[in-house]
Amino acid sequence: VSAAFGITALIFAVPYAYDALRFAGALYLVWLAWQALRPGGRSPFQVRELPKDRPRKLFVMGLMTNLLNPKVAVLYLSLLPQFINPAKGHVLSQLLVLGVTQISISLTVNAII
Template structure:
């Protein structure tokens, strides 16, 4: 384990990074506004499971291999970008239920599907891989124990903080979304959600390997 002072610094730095909305937060907020806070929380949980995959990959050294290979990095980047853009287009094309009054909401997406999408979105996010290979290793102290063990502990601590932070965003966005009702609001929510996904896909495609 790193020294207590180093660990506290890592937690403080991680919390500061998490409080600034990033791609994952925008994805979760879009889901919460579109379908409610429950959908946002499920999406947040899926995102963290996708993050766990990156943590385990960093422990195993797979992330380093991906980042050192232009071909593998490009494959990860373009798969992630295509997936996000595809989600956005499908959201735009999804049919709305027939209007039935002021309580109309966009057509709901099954929670299992939301969870799976959250996992895939973060698994295919090259920025997450860059984070665990560029930021987290700065707090690993080789003289304090096995590097793989410290990487795992720090990664899991980051995911705990990310779960709390993302869940808070999901609850706030879900609360805001409850005040948006009616056919016009439903179309606005669908358009905004699809636009966020497409924008995230474009942003993923723009990520550079350094």
């Protein structure tokens, strides 16, 4: 959906947006390192007891993790535009149809496996 609505165009139009995204990611990694290395700090991978969460909260957490996954954005930004033909109709609808088709195939294959 992000690719369909022009995230690529935004990054090309505002080169600083890409740099801001990169630096935000780097700062997040530095913050995680500080949390693990500071005196009394805990590793994010340390095993600990967690409270039971409701299924709705777990679903939302998983959904947000997948929506914010940069690998998915890179896949769609690099793969889908190859199959878009502006002469065949509206570009947004073509991108959405291709995205929904790919997601449907992935869900079907995962259900079979």
